[in-house]
Amino acid sequence: MSVLNIFLQQLVNGLVLGSFYALVALGYTMIFGVVKLLNFAHGDIYMVGGFIGFLVLSVIAPIVGPGWTGVAVSMVVAMIAVGFLGVVIQRVAYQPMLNAPRLSILITALAVSLVLQNSVLTLTHGQYQPMGADLGFGDINLGMLFVSYNQMILVGTAAALMIGLELFVSRTQYGRAMRAISIDKDMCRLMGINVTAVIAVTFFIGSALATAAGTMAGAYYGSIWYFMGFLIGIKAFTAAVIGGIGSIPGAMLGGLILGLLESFGTQIPGIGSEWKDVFSFAVLILMLVLKPTGLLGKSEQERM
Protein backbone atom coordinates (compact mmCIF):
# COMPACT_ATOMS: atom_id res chain seq x y z
CA MET A 1 0.00 0.00 0.00
CA SER A 2 1.44 3.31 -0.98
CA VAL A 3 1.17 6.41 1.17
CA LEU A 4 -1.42 7.83 -1.20
CA ASN A 5 -3.47 4.66 -0.88
CA ILE A 6 -3.47 4.89 2.88
CA PHE A 7 -4.32 8.56 2.66
CA LEU A 8 -7.34 7.97 0.43
CA GLN A 9 -8.53 5.01 2.48
CA GLN A 10 -8.36 7.03 5.68
CA LEU A 11 -10.18 9.84 3.93
CA VAL A 12 -13.10 7.50 3.26
CA ASN A 13 -13.02 6.13 6.82
CA GLY A 14 -12.93 9.67 8.18
CA LEU A 15 -15.93 10.67 6.08
CA VAL A 16 -18.00 7.74 7.38
CA LEU A 17 -17.05 8.45 10.98
CA GLY A 18 -17.55 12.17 10.42
CA SER A 19 -21.08 11.62 9.09
CA PHE A 20 -22.10 9.94 12.34
CA TYR A 21 -20.50 12.69 14.41
CA ALA A 22 -22.12 15.38 12.29
CA LEU A 23 -25.62 13.90 12.60
CA VAL A 24 -25.36 13.74 16.39
CA ALA A 25 -23.62 17.11 16.63
CA LEU A 26 -26.51 18.74 14.76
CA GLY A 27 -28.91 17.84 17.56
CA TYR A 28 -26.56 19.25 20.18
CA THR A 29 -26.17 22.48 18.29
CA MET A 30 -29.86 22.96 17.43
CA ILE A 31 -31.03 22.30 20.97
CA PHE A 32 -28.31 24.52 22.34
CA GLY A 33 -29.27 27.28 19.90
CA VAL A 34 -32.92 27.26 20.90
CA VAL A 35 -32.94 26.57 24.65
CA LYS A 36 -29.26 27.24 25.56
CA LEU A 37 -29.17 23.81 27.10
CA LEU A 38 -26.27 21.42 26.80
CA ASN A 39 -28.29 18.26 26.37
CA PHE A 40 -26.10 15.59 27.98
CA ALA A 41 -28.72 13.00 27.15
CA HIS A 42 -28.21 13.48 23.42
CA GLY A 43 -25.66 10.68 23.10
CA ASP A 44 -28.12 8.38 24.83
CA ILE A 45 -30.84 9.41 22.41
CA TYR A 46 -28.51 8.10 19.70
CA MET A 47 -28.21 4.86 21.66
CA VAL A 48 -31.98 4.52 22.22
CA GLY A 49 -32.40 5.27 18.52
CA GLY A 50 -30.14 2.34 17.71
CA PHE A 51 -32.21 0.05 19.92
CA ILE A 52 -35.57 1.17 18.56
CA GLY A 53 -34.18 0.73 15.07
CA PHE A 54 -33.13 -2.78 16.04
CA LEU A 55 -36.59 -3.58 17.42
CA VAL A 56 -38.31 -2.37 14.28
CA LEU A 57 -35.82 -4.21 12.09
CA SER A 58 -36.36 -7.48 13.91
CA VAL A 59 -40.10 -7.13 13.29
CA ILE A 60 -39.93 -6.21 9.61
CA ALA A 61 -36.86 -8.22 8.58
CA PRO A 62 -38.94 -11.34 7.76
CA ILE A 63 -41.06 -9.23 5.41
CA VAL A 64 -38.63 -6.91 3.63
CA GLY A 65 -35.35 -8.62 4.45
CA PRO A 66 -32.43 -7.45 6.59
CA GLY A 67 -30.74 -5.46 3.80
CA TRP A 68 -30.71 -1.72 3.27
CA THR A 69 -34.45 -1.59 2.56
CA GLY A 70 -35.18 -3.02 5.98
CA VAL A 71 -32.66 -0.75 7.64
CA ALA A 72 -34.06 2.30 5.85
CA VAL A 73 -37.64 1.52 6.91
CA SER A 74 -36.65 0.83 10.52
CA MET A 75 -34.54 3.98 10.53
CA VAL A 76 -37.48 6.12 9.50
CA VAL A 77 -39.85 4.48 12.00
CA ALA A 78 -37.26 4.82 14.77
CA MET A 79 -36.63 8.46 13.87
CA ILE A 80 -40.31 9.26 14.33
CA ALA A 81 -40.61 7.28 17.56
CA VAL A 82 -37.48 8.66 19.18
CA GLY A 83 -38.29 12.14 17.89
CA PHE A 84 -41.43 11.99 20.02
CA LEU A 85 -39.40 10.59 22.91
CA GLY A 86 -37.18 13.68 22.63
CA VAL A 87 -40.24 15.92 22.82
CA VAL A 88 -41.53 14.03 25.86
CA ILE A 89 -38.17 14.35 27.61
CA GLN A 90 -38.13 18.06 26.91
CA ARG A 91 -41.67 18.48 28.29
CA VAL A 92 -41.19 16.38 31.39
CA ALA A 93 -37.63 17.17 32.40
CA TYR A 94 -36.39 20.36 30.77
CA GLN A 95 -39.50 22.53 30.51
CA PRO A 96 -39.85 23.01 34.30
CA MET A 97 -36.15 23.81 34.55
CA LEU A 98 -35.87 26.47 31.86
CA ASN A 99 -35.63 29.31 34.35
CA ALA A 100 -33.73 27.40 37.04
CA PRO A 101 -30.03 28.01 37.69
CA ARG A 102 -27.79 26.61 34.99
CA LEU A 103 -26.26 24.02 37.31
CA SER A 104 -29.71 22.50 37.96
CA ILE A 105 -30.46 22.18 34.24
CA LEU A 106 -27.11 20.50 33.62
CA ILE A 107 -27.69 18.01 36.41
CA THR A 108 -31.21 17.32 35.16
CA ALA A 109 -29.83 16.61 31.70
CA LEU A 110 -27.28 14.28 33.25
CA ALA A 111 -30.07 12.55 35.18
CA VAL A 112 -32.05 12.03 31.97
CA SER A 113 -28.95 10.56 30.36
CA LEU A 114 -28.50 8.15 33.26
CA VAL A 115 -32.16 7.13 33.23
CA LEU A 116 -32.01 6.30 29.51
CA GLN A 117 -28.70 4.48 29.85
CA ASN A 118 -29.72 2.41 32.84
CA SER A 119 -33.16 1.59 31.45
CA VAL A 120 -31.52 0.00 28.43
CA LEU A 121 -28.87 -1.57 30.66
CA THR A 122 -31.58 -3.23 32.73
CA LEU A 123 -33.51 -4.38 29.69
CA THR A 124 -30.49 -5.82 27.87
CA HIS A 125 -28.54 -6.92 30.98
CA GLY A 126 -25.61 -4.90 29.68
CA GLN A 127 -25.01 -7.28 26.78
CA TYR A 128 -24.03 -6.36 23.24
CA GLN A 129 -27.01 -6.87 20.95
CA PRO A 130 -26.37 -8.02 17.37
CA MET A 131 -28.25 -5.65 15.12
CA GLY A 132 -29.31 -8.38 12.71
CA ALA A 133 -28.82 -6.30 9.57
CA ASP A 134 -27.26 -7.96 6.53
CA LEU A 135 -25.80 -5.30 4.30
CA GLY A 136 -23.53 -7.27 1.98
CA PHE A 137 -19.95 -6.47 1.11
CA GLY A 138 -19.98 -5.10 -2.43
CA ASP A 139 -17.56 -2.34 -3.26
CA ILE A 140 -16.41 -0.16 -6.08
CA ASN A 141 -12.83 -0.24 -7.26
CA LEU A 142 -11.77 3.32 -7.94
CA GLY A 143 -8.30 2.30 -9.08
CA MET A 144 -6.50 3.38 -5.97
CA LEU A 145 -9.01 2.60 -3.30
CA PHE A 146 -12.07 0.53 -2.58
CA VAL A 147 -15.22 2.23 -1.43
CA SER A 148 -17.93 -0.10 -0.25
CA TYR A 149 -21.53 0.45 -1.23
CA ASN A 150 -22.35 0.56 2.45
CA GLN A 151 -20.03 3.48 3.03
CA MET A 152 -21.50 5.33 0.06
CA ILE A 153 -25.08 4.74 1.19
CA LEU A 154 -24.16 5.85 4.71
CA VAL A 155 -22.46 9.08 3.71
CA GLY A 156 -25.14 9.70 1.09
CA THR A 157 -27.99 9.29 3.61
CA ALA A 158 -26.23 11.54 6.10
CA ALA A 159 -25.69 14.15 3.40
CA ALA A 160 -29.34 13.94 2.32
CA LEU A 161 -30.54 14.39 5.90
CA MET A 162 -28.27 17.37 6.38
CA ILE A 163 -29.39 19.01 3.14
CA GLY A 164 -32.99 18.40 4.22
CA LEU A 165 -32.28 20.03 7.57
CA GLU A 166 -30.58 22.99 5.93
CA LEU A 167 -33.60 23.49 3.65
CA PHE A 168 -35.96 23.16 6.60
CA VAL A 169 -34.09 25.72 8.66
CA SER A 170 -33.56 28.21 5.86
CA ARG A 171 -36.83 27.89 3.93
CA THR A 172 -39.70 27.02 6.26
CA GLN A 173 -41.53 29.11 8.78
CA TYR A 174 -40.50 26.81 11.64
CA GLY A 175 -36.90 27.09 10.57
CA ARG A 176 -37.10 30.84 10.55
CA ALA A 177 -38.72 30.79 13.99
CA MET A 178 -35.96 28.50 15.21
CA ARG A 179 -33.28 30.91 14.10
CA ALA A 180 -35.15 33.85 15.60
CA ILE A 181 -35.56 32.11 18.96
CA SER A 182 -31.86 31.38 19.13
CA ILE A 183 -31.29 35.14 18.95
CA ASP A 184 -33.94 36.35 21.41
CA LYS A 185 -36.52 34.04 22.87
CA ASP A 186 -38.52 36.58 24.83
CA MET A 187 -38.81 38.91 21.88
CA CYS A 188 -40.06 36.03 19.75
CA ARG A 189 -42.78 35.36 22.27
CA LEU A 190 -43.83 38.99 22.05
CA MET A 191 -43.97 38.72 18.29
CA GLY A 192 -46.52 35.93 18.57
CA ILE A 193 -44.23 33.00 17.81
CA ASN A 194 -45.31 29.81 19.54
CA VAL A 195 -41.97 29.28 21.27
CA THR A 196 -43.03 26.07 23.01
CA ALA A 197 -44.02 24.47 19.71
CA VAL A 198 -40.77 25.49 18.03
CA ILE A 199 -38.76 24.07 20.93
CA ALA A 200 -40.69 20.81 20.59
CA VAL A 201 -39.97 20.69 16.84
CA THR A 202 -36.28 21.31 17.55
CA PHE A 203 -36.09 18.44 20.02
CA PHE A 204 -37.98 16.23 17.57
CA ILE A 205 -35.58 16.93 14.71
CA GLY A 206 -32.46 16.74 16.88
CA SER A 207 -33.50 13.39 18.34
CA ALA A 208 -34.54 12.05 14.94
CA LEU A 209 -31.14 12.90 13.42
CA ALA A 210 -29.31 11.21 16.29
CA THR A 211 -31.56 8.19 15.80
CA ALA A 212 -30.70 8.06 12.11
CA ALA A 213 -27.03 7.95 13.10
CA GLY A 214 -27.70 5.34 15.81
CA THR A 215 -29.60 2.99 13.52
CA MET A 216 -27.07 3.32 10.71
CA ALA A 217 -24.13 2.86 13.06
CA GLY A 218 -25.75 -0.26 14.52
CA ALA A 219 -26.34 -1.68 11.03
CA TYR A 220 -22.85 -0.73 9.83
CA TYR A 221 -20.83 -1.90 12.82
CA GLY A 222 -23.09 -4.87 13.53
CA SER A 223 -23.97 -4.51 17.19
CA ILE A 224 -25.42 -2.09 19.72
CA TRP A 225 -25.18 -1.74 23.48
CA TYR A 226 -26.42 0.54 26.24
CA PHE A 227 -23.19 2.51 26.62
CA MET A 228 -22.59 3.28 22.96
CA GLY A 229 -23.99 6.79 23.28
CA PHE A 230 -21.46 7.91 25.85
CA LEU A 231 -18.36 8.35 23.71
CA ILE A 232 -20.19 9.59 20.66
CA GLY A 233 -21.98 12.08 22.90
CA ILE A 234 -18.68 13.63 23.95
CA LYS A 235 -17.29 13.45 20.44
CA ALA A 236 -20.35 15.00 18.85
CA PHE A 237 -20.12 17.75 21.41
CA THR A 238 -16.48 18.19 20.38
CA ALA A 239 -17.61 18.39 16.77
CA ALA A 240 -20.22 21.00 17.69
CA VAL A 241 -17.57 23.02 19.53
CA ILE A 242 -15.12 22.78 16.62
CA GLY A 243 -17.75 24.14 14.27
CA GLY A 244 -19.04 26.68 16.75
CA ILE A 245 -21.85 25.66 19.05
CA GLY A 246 -25.22 26.95 17.89
CA SER A 247 -24.19 26.94 14.23
CA ILE A 248 -25.81 24.27 12.02
CA PRO A 249 -23.27 24.35 9.17
CA GLY A 250 -20.64 24.43 11.93
CA ALA A 251 -21.85 21.12 13.35
CA MET A 252 -21.65 19.46 9.94
CA LEU A 253 -18.18 20.86 9.31
CA GLY A 254 -17.03 20.03 12.83
CA GLY A 255 -18.27 16.44 12.53
CA LEU A 256 -16.38 15.88 9.29
CA ILE A 257 -13.23 17.56 10.64
CA LEU A 258 -13.26 15.45 13.79
CA GLY A 259 -13.92 12.25 11.80
CA LEU A 260 -10.98 13.02 9.51
CA LEU A 261 -8.74 14.10 12.39
CA GLU A 262 -9.45 10.83 14.15
CA SER A 263 -8.88 8.58 11.18
CA PHE A 264 -5.67 10.37 10.20
CA GLY A 265 -4.61 10.79 13.82
CA THR A 266 -4.48 7.04 14.31
CA GLN A 267 -1.94 6.86 11.46
CA ILE A 268 0.54 9.09 13.27
CA PRO A 269 3.27 6.87 14.73
CA GLY A 270 2.84 6.65 18.49
CA ILE A 271 -0.92 7.32 18.38
CA GLY A 272 -2.37 3.88 17.88
CA SER A 273 -6.09 3.18 17.76
CA GLU A 274 -6.12 2.71 21.55
CA TRP A 275 -5.28 6.41 21.90
CA LYS A 276 -7.92 7.48 19.38
CA ASP A 277 -10.37 8.65 22.03
CA VAL A 278 -7.74 10.47 24.05
CA PHE A 279 -6.83 12.22 20.82
CA SER A 280 -10.41 13.52 20.39
CA PHE A 281 -10.59 14.78 23.96
CA ALA A 282 -7.28 16.56 23.50
CA VAL A 283 -8.71 18.20 20.38
CA LEU A 284 -11.76 19.27 22.38
CA ILE A 285 -9.71 20.81 25.16
CA LEU A 286 -7.33 22.55 22.74
CA MET A 287 -10.24 23.90 20.75
CA LEU A 288 -11.94 25.26 23.85
CA VAL A 289 -8.71 26.89 24.96
CA LEU A 290 -7.65 28.35 21.63
CA LYS A 291 -10.92 29.19 19.93
CA PRO A 292 -13.97 28.58 22.13
CA THR A 293 -16.34 30.15 19.61
CA GLY A 294 -15.43 27.50 17.05
CA LEU A 295 -14.80 27.93 13.34
CA LEU A 296 -18.21 29.24 12.33
CA GLY A 297 -19.65 30.36 15.66
CA LYS A 298 -20.35 33.83 16.91
CA SER A 299 -18.99 34.96 20.22
CA GLU A 300 -21.75 34.99 22.76
CA GLN A 301 -22.25 36.33 26.22
CA GLU A 302 -23.06 33.86 28.94
CA ARG A 303 -26.68 33.94 30.00
CA MET A 304 -27.18 35.68 33.29
Added chain:
Amino acid sequence: MAQTRSNAFNNIIAQFNEPWKRYIAFAVIIALLLMAPISLGPYATVILTNALLYVVLALGLNVAVGYAGLLDLGYAAFFAVGAYTVGILTNTFGLNFWLTLPIAVGAAAVAGIIIGTPTLQLRSDYLAIVTLGFGEIVRFSARNLDITGGASGISGIEQPWLFGWHINTPFEFYYVFLLLAIIAVVVSVRLQHSRLGRAWLYVRHDEDAAEAMGIDTVRIKLAAYVIGAIFGSVAGVFFAVNLGAISPESFSFQQSVLILMAVILGGMGKIPGVILGAFIVVLAPELLRDLGEYRLLLFAVGLLLVMLFRPNGIWSVKGK
Protein backbone atom coordinates in the same frame (compact mmCIF):
# COMPACT_ATOMS: atom_id res chain seq x y z
CA MET B 1 -50.71 14.42 52.49
CA ALA B 2 -47.32 14.35 50.87
CA GLN B 3 -47.04 18.02 51.66
CA THR B 4 -47.55 17.45 55.40
CA ARG B 5 -45.02 14.70 55.47
CA SER B 6 -42.52 16.86 53.66
CA ASN B 7 -43.21 19.65 56.16
CA ALA B 8 -42.64 17.29 59.07
CA PHE B 9 -39.34 16.30 57.52
CA ASN B 10 -38.43 19.95 57.02
CA ASN B 11 -39.16 20.56 60.69
CA ILE B 12 -36.81 17.78 61.71
CA ILE B 13 -34.07 19.25 59.55
CA ALA B 14 -34.81 22.75 60.83
CA GLN B 15 -34.12 21.50 64.36
CA PHE B 16 -30.47 21.30 63.42
CA ASN B 17 -30.26 25.01 62.71
CA GLU B 18 -29.55 25.63 66.37
CA PRO B 19 -25.83 25.20 67.00
CA TRP B 20 -26.01 23.27 70.30
CA LYS B 21 -28.40 20.72 68.85
CA ARG B 22 -26.09 20.35 65.93
CA TYR B 23 -23.09 19.73 68.19
CA ILE B 24 -25.00 17.13 70.20
CA ALA B 25 -26.13 15.38 67.03
CA PHE B 26 -22.56 15.46 65.72
CA ALA B 27 -21.20 14.00 68.99
CA VAL B 28 -23.83 11.24 69.01
CA ILE B 29 -23.06 10.32 65.39
CA ILE B 30 -19.30 10.22 66.07
CA ALA B 31 -19.85 8.07 69.17
CA LEU B 32 -22.06 5.68 67.20
CA LEU B 33 -19.54 5.48 64.39
CA LEU B 34 -16.70 4.81 66.87
CA MET B 35 -18.59 1.88 68.35
CA ALA B 36 -20.05 0.59 65.08
CA PRO B 37 -17.34 -1.95 64.15
CA ILE B 38 -17.48 -3.61 67.57
CA SER B 39 -21.20 -4.15 67.50
CA LEU B 40 -21.76 -4.73 63.78
CA GLY B 41 -19.03 -7.17 62.83
CA PRO B 42 -16.55 -7.35 59.97
CA TYR B 43 -18.89 -7.26 56.97
CA ALA B 44 -20.72 -4.14 58.09
CA THR B 45 -17.37 -2.57 58.96
CA VAL B 46 -16.15 -2.92 55.39
CA ILE B 47 -19.38 -1.41 54.08
CA LEU B 48 -19.16 1.47 56.53
CA THR B 49 -15.52 2.05 55.55
CA ASN B 50 -16.71 2.38 52.00
CA ALA B 51 -19.41 4.83 53.10
CA LEU B 52 -16.80 6.94 54.89
CA LEU B 53 -14.64 6.91 51.75
CA TYR B 54 -17.61 8.29 49.84
CA VAL B 55 -18.13 10.92 52.54
CA VAL B 56 -14.60 12.20 51.87
CA LEU B 57 -15.04 12.04 48.09
CA ALA B 58 -18.47 13.67 48.18
CA LEU B 59 -17.31 16.45 50.49
CA GLY B 60 -14.41 17.07 48.10
CA LEU B 61 -16.66 17.22 45.05
CA ASN B 62 -19.03 19.37 47.08
CA VAL B 63 -16.37 22.09 47.28
CA ALA B 64 -16.47 22.41 43.50
CA VAL B 65 -20.16 21.66 42.84
CA GLY B 66 -21.86 22.80 46.01
CA TYR B 67 -19.72 25.74 47.06
CA ALA B 68 -18.52 27.18 43.77
CA GLY B 69 -21.27 25.83 41.48
CA LEU B 70 -18.86 24.12 39.07
CA LEU B 71 -20.20 20.88 37.61
CA ASP B 72 -17.33 18.40 37.57
CA LEU B 73 -18.19 15.20 35.71
CA GLY B 74 -14.71 13.69 35.88
CA TYR B 75 -14.04 13.80 39.58
CA ALA B 76 -12.93 10.17 39.64
CA ALA B 77 -9.84 11.36 37.75
CA PHE B 78 -8.46 13.00 40.89
CA PHE B 79 -9.38 9.92 42.89
CA ALA B 80 -7.30 7.99 40.33
CA VAL B 81 -4.41 10.45 40.51
CA GLY B 82 -4.07 9.82 44.24
CA ALA B 83 -4.45 6.05 43.99
CA TYR B 84 -2.01 5.67 41.11
CA THR B 85 0.53 8.05 42.64
CA VAL B 86 0.77 5.93 45.76
CA GLY B 87 0.64 2.69 43.77
CA ILE B 88 3.43 3.64 41.38
CA LEU B 89 5.67 5.37 43.92
CA THR B 90 5.55 2.68 46.59
CA ASN B 91 5.60 -0.31 44.24
CA THR B 92 7.88 0.74 41.41
CA PHE B 93 10.09 3.22 43.24
CA GLY B 94 9.89 1.79 46.75
CA LEU B 95 9.07 5.13 48.33
CA ASN B 96 7.74 5.31 51.89
CA PHE B 97 3.94 5.60 51.99
CA TRP B 98 3.91 8.80 54.04
CA LEU B 99 6.22 10.50 51.52
CA THR B 100 3.83 9.68 48.68
CA LEU B 101 0.95 11.44 50.43
CA PRO B 102 2.25 15.02 49.86
CA ILE B 103 3.30 14.05 46.34
CA ALA B 104 -0.23 12.81 45.60
CA VAL B 105 -1.62 16.08 46.93
CA GLY B 106 0.80 18.02 44.73
CA ALA B 107 -0.02 15.91 41.67
CA ALA B 108 -3.76 16.48 42.13
CA ALA B 109 -3.23 20.22 42.55
CA VAL B 110 -1.14 20.38 39.38
CA ALA B 111 -3.72 18.31 37.46
CA GLY B 112 -6.47 20.58 38.77
CA ILE B 113 -4.62 23.71 37.69
CA ILE B 114 -3.79 22.33 34.24
CA ILE B 115 -7.35 21.34 33.50
CA GLY B 116 -9.03 24.20 35.36
CA THR B 117 -7.07 27.24 34.23
CA PRO B 118 -8.14 27.23 30.58
CA THR B 119 -11.69 26.00 31.08
CA LEU B 120 -12.82 28.04 34.06
CA GLN B 121 -12.74 31.16 31.93
CA LEU B 122 -15.29 29.68 29.58
CA ARG B 123 -19.03 29.12 29.76
CA SER B 124 -19.89 27.12 32.84
CA ASP B 125 -21.31 24.16 30.91
CA TYR B 126 -18.08 23.73 28.95
CA LEU B 127 -16.38 22.88 32.22
CA ALA B 128 -18.76 19.95 32.69
CA ILE B 129 -17.90 18.37 29.39
CA VAL B 130 -14.18 19.13 29.58
CA THR B 131 -13.96 17.50 33.01
CA LEU B 132 -15.84 14.53 31.58
CA GLY B 133 -13.26 14.30 28.80
CA PHE B 134 -10.45 14.72 31.29
CA GLY B 135 -11.81 11.89 33.41
CA GLU B 136 -11.83 9.63 30.39
CA ILE B 137 -8.31 10.70 29.35
CA VAL B 138 -7.02 9.72 32.79
CA ARG B 139 -8.78 6.36 32.67
CA PHE B 140 -7.64 5.62 29.10
CA SER B 141 -4.10 6.58 30.01
CA ALA B 142 -4.16 4.34 33.07
CA ARG B 143 -5.36 1.50 30.87
CA ASN B 144 -2.86 2.03 28.05
CA LEU B 145 0.35 2.98 29.84
CA ASP B 146 2.87 0.45 31.11
CA ILE B 147 3.73 2.26 34.32
CA THR B 148 0.10 2.08 35.50
CA GLY B 149 -0.05 -1.65 34.86
CA GLY B 150 -2.47 -1.47 31.91
CA ALA B 151 -5.96 -2.90 32.22
CA SER B 152 -5.07 -5.13 35.16
CA GLY B 153 -3.76 -2.20 37.19
CA ILE B 154 -1.38 -2.34 40.13
CA SER B 155 -1.55 -4.94 42.84
CA GLY B 156 0.42 -5.70 45.97
CA ILE B 157 0.43 -2.12 47.23
CA GLU B 158 1.94 -2.30 50.71
CA GLN B 159 -0.14 -1.18 53.65
CA PRO B 160 1.36 1.65 55.63
CA TRP B 161 3.33 1.59 58.88
CA LEU B 162 2.86 4.34 61.42
CA PHE B 163 5.54 4.43 64.16
CA GLY B 164 5.91 0.66 64.13
CA TRP B 165 2.17 0.07 63.87
CA HIS B 166 1.14 -1.76 60.71
CA ILE B 167 -2.26 -0.55 59.54
CA ASN B 168 -3.57 -3.64 57.82
CA THR B 169 -6.85 -4.95 59.22
CA PRO B 170 -10.29 -3.81 58.02
CA PHE B 171 -10.97 -2.49 61.53
CA GLU B 172 -7.88 -0.33 61.54
CA PHE B 173 -8.75 1.02 58.10
CA TYR B 174 -12.24 1.79 59.31
CA TYR B 175 -10.81 4.13 61.93
CA VAL B 176 -8.38 5.64 59.40
CA PHE B 177 -11.32 6.48 57.14
CA LEU B 178 -13.37 7.73 60.07
CA LEU B 179 -10.53 10.09 60.93
CA LEU B 180 -10.26 11.18 57.28
CA ALA B 181 -14.01 11.83 57.12
CA ILE B 182 -13.90 13.91 60.31
CA ILE B 183 -10.98 15.93 58.93
CA ALA B 184 -12.90 16.40 55.68
CA VAL B 185 -15.96 17.64 57.60
CA VAL B 186 -13.90 20.06 59.69
CA VAL B 187 -12.03 21.41 56.65
CA SER B 188 -15.36 21.78 54.79
CA VAL B 189 -16.91 23.72 57.66
CA ARG B 190 -13.87 25.98 57.99
CA LEU B 191 -13.81 26.57 54.22
CA GLN B 192 -17.48 27.41 54.14
CA HIS B 193 -17.08 30.12 56.76
CA SER B 194 -13.82 31.49 55.41
CA ARG B 195 -13.36 34.54 53.20
CA LEU B 196 -13.00 32.14 50.28
CA GLY B 197 -16.24 30.37 51.26
CA ARG B 198 -18.15 33.66 51.23
CA ALA B 199 -16.64 34.50 47.84
CA TRP B 200 -17.85 31.14 46.50
CA LEU B 201 -21.34 31.80 47.80
CA TYR B 202 -21.33 35.17 46.09
CA VAL B 203 -20.06 33.81 42.79
CA ARG B 204 -22.59 30.97 42.88
CA HIS B 205 -25.49 33.32 43.35
CA ASP B 206 -24.43 36.10 41.00
CA GLU B 207 -21.18 35.83 39.19
CA ASP B 208 -21.39 39.19 37.47
CA ALA B 209 -22.17 41.05 40.66
CA ALA B 210 -19.32 39.24 42.40
CA GLU B 211 -16.94 40.23 39.66
CA ALA B 212 -18.15 43.82 39.86
CA MET B 213 -17.37 43.78 43.59
CA GLY B 214 -13.76 42.97 42.82
CA ILE B 215 -13.74 39.20 43.29
CA ASP B 216 -11.35 37.47 40.93
CA THR B 217 -13.92 34.88 39.88
CA VAL B 218 -11.59 32.72 37.81
CA ARG B 219 -9.10 32.47 40.63
CA ILE B 220 -11.58 31.55 43.33
CA LYS B 221 -13.23 28.99 41.03
CA LEU B 222 -9.81 27.52 40.40
CA ALA B 223 -9.25 27.40 44.16
CA ALA B 224 -12.48 25.41 44.59
CA TYR B 225 -11.59 23.07 41.79
CA VAL B 226 -8.08 22.43 43.14
CA ILE B 227 -9.18 22.00 46.75
CA GLY B 228 -11.79 19.50 45.58
CA ALA B 229 -9.08 17.70 43.60
CA ILE B 230 -6.91 17.41 46.71
CA PHE B 231 -9.74 15.84 48.73
CA GLY B 232 -10.25 13.31 45.95
CA SER B 233 -6.56 12.53 45.69
CA VAL B 234 -6.14 11.94 49.43
CA ALA B 235 -9.17 9.65 49.37
CA GLY B 236 -7.55 7.81 46.46
CA VAL B 237 -4.30 7.33 48.38
CA PHE B 238 -6.04 5.61 51.28
CA PHE B 239 -8.37 3.74 48.96
CA ALA B 240 -5.31 2.23 47.23
CA VAL B 241 -3.53 1.12 50.41
CA ASN B 242 -6.77 -0.20 51.88
CA LEU B 243 -7.53 -2.46 48.92
CA GLY B 244 -3.89 -3.15 48.04
CA ALA B 245 -4.83 -3.25 44.36
CA ILE B 246 -6.23 -0.73 41.91
CA SER B 247 -7.41 -0.98 38.32
CA PRO B 248 -8.63 1.61 35.79
CA GLU B 249 -12.25 0.48 36.05
CA SER B 250 -12.47 1.78 39.63
CA PHE B 251 -12.17 5.28 38.18
CA SER B 252 -14.77 5.16 35.43
CA PHE B 253 -17.40 7.71 34.52
CA GLN B 254 -19.88 5.73 36.65
CA GLN B 255 -17.67 6.35 39.66
CA SER B 256 -17.74 10.11 38.99
CA VAL B 257 -21.50 9.93 38.62
CA LEU B 258 -21.94 8.00 41.85
CA ILE B 259 -19.95 10.61 43.79
CA LEU B 260 -21.92 13.38 42.13
CA MET B 261 -25.16 11.66 43.12
CA ALA B 262 -24.01 11.57 46.72
CA VAL B 263 -23.51 15.33 46.56
CA ILE B 264 -26.78 16.16 44.85
CA LEU B 265 -29.22 13.67 46.38
CA GLY B 266 -28.43 14.82 49.89
CA GLY B 267 -28.23 18.48 49.06
CA MET B 268 -25.24 20.17 47.51
CA GLY B 269 -23.47 22.80 49.53
CA LYS B 270 -24.83 21.45 52.82
CA ILE B 271 -22.44 19.25 54.78
CA PRO B 272 -25.06 17.08 56.57
CA GLY B 273 -26.82 16.64 53.24
CA VAL B 274 -23.65 15.53 51.47
CA ILE B 275 -22.84 13.05 54.26
CA LEU B 276 -26.39 11.71 54.07
CA GLY B 277 -26.04 11.41 50.30
CA ALA B 278 -22.78 9.46 50.62
CA PHE B 279 -24.38 7.02 53.05
CA ILE B 280 -27.43 6.61 50.79
CA VAL B 281 -25.25 5.87 47.76
CA VAL B 282 -23.28 3.19 49.60
CA LEU B 283 -25.88 1.71 51.92
CA ALA B 284 -28.93 1.66 49.63
CA PRO B 285 -27.50 -1.08 47.37
CA GLU B 286 -26.69 -3.12 50.48
CA LEU B 287 -30.14 -2.73 51.96
CA LEU B 288 -31.87 -3.26 48.62
CA ARG B 289 -29.74 -6.19 47.57
CA ASP B 290 -32.58 -7.89 45.69
CA LEU B 291 -32.72 -5.03 43.26
CA GLY B 292 -29.53 -6.18 41.58
CA GLU B 293 -29.10 -4.38 38.30
CA TYR B 294 -32.07 -2.09 38.91
CA ARG B 295 -29.90 -0.31 41.47
CA LEU B 296 -28.39 2.28 39.11
CA LEU B 297 -31.68 2.83 37.34
CA LEU B 298 -33.28 3.52 40.70
CA PHE B 299 -30.55 6.04 41.55
CA ALA B 300 -30.91 7.71 38.17
CA VAL B 301 -34.68 8.05 38.56
CA GLY B 302 -34.13 9.28 42.12
CA LEU B 303 -31.72 11.93 40.86
CA LEU B 304 -34.21 13.10 38.26
CA LEU B 305 -37.04 13.25 40.82
CA VAL B 306 -34.88 15.16 43.28
CA MET B 307 -33.97 17.69 40.61
CA LEU B 308 -37.60 18.16 39.58
CA PHE B 309 -39.29 18.16 42.97
CA ARG B 310 -36.67 18.96 45.58
CA PRO B 311 -33.95 20.77 43.64
CA ASN B 312 -31.95 21.63 46.75
CA GLY B 313 -31.60 17.99 47.76
CA ILE B 314 -33.16 15.87 50.46
CA TRP B 315 -31.47 17.87 53.22
CA SER B 316 -32.97 21.25 52.49
CA VAL B 317 -35.09 23.75 54.32
CA LYS B 318 -37.67 25.70 52.37
CA GLY B 319 -37.10 29.42 52.41
CA LYS B 320 -33.63 29.13 53.86
